[in-house]
Amino acid sequence: MRWFALPVGIVLVAWTLLDVFRTLVMPRAAHGRVRLGRILFRTMWRPWRWIGVRGKTVQARERILATAAPFFFFVLLVGWASLALLGYALILWSPAFVDGMGPGGDSFGNALYVSGTSLFTLGSVGGITGWTRAIVVAEGATGLGLFAVVIGYLPTLYQAFNRREVGVLLLDTRAGSPPSGPELLHRMGSAGVASSLQGLFAEWERWVADVLESHMSYPILTWFRSPHDNTSWVTSLGSVLDAATLLLTAVEDEPDERAILMYGTGVHAVEDLFYYFRLTERETVIQRDEFEDVLGDMKDDGFAVRPLDDAFARFTKKRAKYAPRLDALAVLLAAPPGLWIGDRSFLGARTEH
Numbered sequence: 231m232r233w234f235a236l237p238v239g240i241v242l243v244a245w246t247l248l249d250v251f252r253t254l255v256m257p258r259a260a261h262g263r264v265r266l267g268r269i270l271f272r273t274m275w276r277p278w279r280w281i282g283v284r285g286k287t288v289q290a291r292e293r294i295l296a297t298a299a300p301f302f303f304f305v306l307l308v309g310w311a312s313l314a315l316l317g318y319a320l321i322l323w324s325p326a327f328v329d330g331m332g333p334g335g336d337s338f339g340n341a342l343y344v345s346g347t348s349l350f351t352l353g354s355v356g357g358i359t360g361w362t363r364a365i366v367v368a369e370g371a372t373g374l375g376l377f378a379v380v381i382g383y384l385p386t387l388y389q390a391f392n393r394r395e396v397g398v399l400l401l402d403t404r405a406g407s408p409p410s411g412p413e414l415l416h417r418m419g420s421a422g423v424a425s426s427l428q429g430l431f432a433e434w435e436r437w438v439a440d441v442l443e444s445h446m447s448y449p450i451l452t453w454f455r456s457p458h459d460n461t462s463w464v465t466s467l468g469s470v471l472d473a474a475t476l477l478l479t480a481v482e483d484e485p486d487e488r489a490i491l492m493y494g495t496g497v498h499a500v501e502d503l504f505y506y507f508r509l510t511e512r513e514t515v516i517q518r519d520e521f522e523d524v525l526g527d528m529k530d531d532g533f534a535v536r537p538l539d540d541a542f543a544r545f546t547k548k549r550a551k552y553a554p555r556l557d558a559l560a561v562l563l564a565a566p567p568g569l570w571i572g573d574r575s576f577l578g579a580r581t582e583h
Contacts, residue, residue: 232325239320243372246313250376253306254383256447266309267449271302275453283564292455295564299453306450307380311349314376318369319345322362330362349373390444391454397437398456398466404430407460410569411472412524419531427477431488434470435495441467442499446506452563462565465572468556471496472549472570479544480525482534497552504555509562511554516570518542 249266278298285291322331323341334340334357344358348369358366405414418424441463445451456462474489474496504511521542529535536544553570560572 232323232328235320236324236326239317239322239324242313242317242320246310246317247372250310250379254379266313267306270306270309271450271453274298274302274305279564288459288566291564292459296455296457299450299455302453303450310376311373314369314372315342315345315349318349318365318372321365327360327362327365330358330360332357332359345369387448387451390440390448390451394437394441394444394451394463395456395458397434398461398463399458401466401469402458402461405466405469405473406568407458408465408566408568408571409461409469410465410571411469411474411476412527412569414469414473415476415533416527416531419528419533422532424532427473428486428488431470431474431486431492435488435492438467438492438495438499442502446502449506452503452507455563460566462560462563464556464560464563464565465568467496467499468553468560468571469568471500471552471556475545475549476524476528477533479548480528480533480535480541482536493548500552500556500559503559507559507562509555509558512557512561514549514553514557514570516546516549521545 246266252265253267275298279295282291282294282298285294319338319341321327322344323336323338328336328341331340331344334343344366346352348366349372351370351373401409401414404417405411406417415424415427418427418430470492474493477489478485478493522538525535525538525541535541557572559565560567565572
């Protein structure tokens with residue numbers, strides 16, 4: 231039986247190192263069902279979310295949900311270290327290396343002890359002989375490399391998080407909290423600064439591209455929640471997309487090229503994230519009378535709007551390209567709901583800042 235320990239240990243160590251490489255080092259989305267991060271996150275998030283959304287207050291809800299991502303990342307690190315330790319212990323316990331483990335004996339418990347002291351470079355085991363010394367050295371290098379990669383990974387992770395949240399915070403005064411597309415157009419139009427929407431769409435096109443790149447490369451960022459009340463990167467993305475879609479479908483003027491580019495980039499980002507997490511589209515329904523109120527607000531704010539039936543048909547058709555997938559992301563992450571995004575049953579047509 232011990233001869234089986236050698237190939238099993240080699241496979242376990244190789245798979246763990248490959249998983250670390252694909253998750254932390256490789257700058258692209260890591261696909262595949264048999265990945266430790268995917269297994270842990272999908273298993274732990276559902277009960278965590280179930281408990282979090284049932285918090286008695288918004289503060290309690292956010293406090294529970296906000297701790298999920300940092301805790302999951304800690305568990306992921308422990309999982310990698312544990313798998314590497316177990317894999318090397320199986321290698322050491324195999325007949326090829328067990329005789330060189332020193333005076334502690336040839337038990338599997340001693341193999342675990344030698345593996346642990348080697349992985350964490352404690353250096354408390356003596357008497358290692360023969361080719362076993364090569365395994366111990368390799369495991370020590372593995373431990374140092376693992377912790378070095380993690381230390382280098384954290385600044386990259388939090389820099390991407392900071393860039394994302396700066397955009398979310400800047401949108402707060404323009405689109406409300408939680409943000410919404412109609413509120414964004416209302417505030418900009420009523421303040422007489424609707425012309426600055428072009429610059430906003432240009433900034434958010436770059437923001438969306440940055441979020442897509444960082445969240446596909448480091449999916450754990452998806453679960454990191456905004457530190458500000460009633461905000462989320464998902465609802466922020468949806469609000470700017472809705473604003474661009476309203477301008478492209480409900481306004482009679484020539485379509486703004488910045489809104490067109492923002493719409494295209496946003497739809498692409500929502501689609502990629504939706505398929506990466508293997509979600510199911512949700513039905514999204516916007517009531518006609520609700521849209522009529524929004525159209526009336528836009529007219530009062532100085533926008534030249536189309537007739538109601540024409541605008542409503544154009545808007546629902548164009549929004550259908552991203553809304554069911556965006557809603558699925560919002561529900562998965564239990565994002566604070568906004569107008570037309572997420573579970574908004576208790577929200578009115580406009581959210582006050």
